[in-house]
Amino acid sequence: GAGVSQSPRYKVAKRGQDVALRCDPISGHVSLFWYQQALGQGPEFLTYFQNEAQLDKSGLPSDRFFAERPEGSVSTLKIQRTQQEDSAVYLCASSLGLAFNTGELFFGEGSRLTVL
Amino acid sequence: DAKTTQPPSMDCAEGRAANLPCNHSTISGNEYVYWYRQIHSQGPQYIIHGLKNNETNEMASLIITEDRKSSTLILPHATLRDTAVYYCIARGSGNTGKLIFGQGTTLQVKP
Numbered sequence: 001g002a003g004v005s006q007s008p009r010y011k012v013a014k015r016g017q018d019v020a021l022r023c024d025p026i027s028g029h030v031s032l033f034w035y036q037q038a039l040g041q042g043p044e045f046l047t048y049f050q051n052e053a054q055l056d057k058s059g060l061p062s063d064r065f066f067a068e069r070p071e072g073s074v075s076t077l078k079i080q081r082t083q084q085e086d087s088a089v090y091l092c093a094s095s096l097g098l099a100f101n102t103g104e105l106f107f108g109e110g111s112r113l114t115v116l
Numbered sequence: 117d118a119k120t121t122q123p124p125s126m127d128c129a130e131g132r133a134a135n136l137p138c139n140h141s142t143i144s145g146n147e148y149v150y151w152y153r154q155i156h157s158q159g160p161q162y163i164i165h166g167l168k169n170n171e172t173n174e175m176a177s178l179i180i181t182e183d184r185k186s187s188t189l190i191l192p193h194a195t196l197r198d199t200a201v202y203y204c205i206a207r208g209s210g211n212t213g214k215l216i217f218g219q220g221t222t223l224q225v226k227p
Binding site: 004033035041042043044045048056059091093104105106107108109110 | 157158159160161162165201203214215216217218219220
């Protein structure tokens with residue numbers, strides 16, 4: 001496909017379970033971002049990759065959150081021992097150039113995580 | 117990155133121009149103003165961005181005041197499909213590129 005693809009679109013987890021969310025960015029895009037969007041709020045930055053390097057993880061809320069992009073394309077956001085407050089939509093975005101360029105970010109439709 | 121302030125909600129009649137204001141009084145010289153919108157259950161979509169000159173593209177126009185402390189996004193002929201949350205973001209060109217979203221303005225286009 002031509003856009004950013006995220007899977008699964010919906011995930012229900014029991015409290016304490018681990019989850020993995022996948023992002024397929026647009027082919028050739030160097031920069032990849034993860035955002036968390038709680039209900040009724042704007043997206044909040046989690047982490048940024050330039051190719052396979054994770055250059056900014058200042059937004060990850062705790063050490064239960066881990067992201068990787070081992071080959072500089074597909075990225076996975078992993079949440080360990082999920083808590084109810086982790087319930088949110090997780091958005092992935094990619095851009096062609098380096099992050100500090102002024103190009104637009106292309107967002108996926110998100111993965112909605114519900115923790116019971 | 118500078119903080120932006122937007123009204124929480126606005127209405128607009130279909131076919132009329134929608135003018136969405138944004139205050140960014142603490143913006144610095146190298147920070148761009150970006151606009152994104154988010155239609156229900158979708159990811160944010162880029163609209164337009166600018167530094168100090170007014171900008172226009174096929175979606176919208178961006179008017180930035182001379183002192184750069186505020187801007188207005190103009191949708192010239194709003195349609196029902198323009199109903200969305202609109203985010204105004206001040207983004208530094210030298211940082212990691214992360215966008216800091218606020219609460220945005222919910223624009224309701226009415227028939």
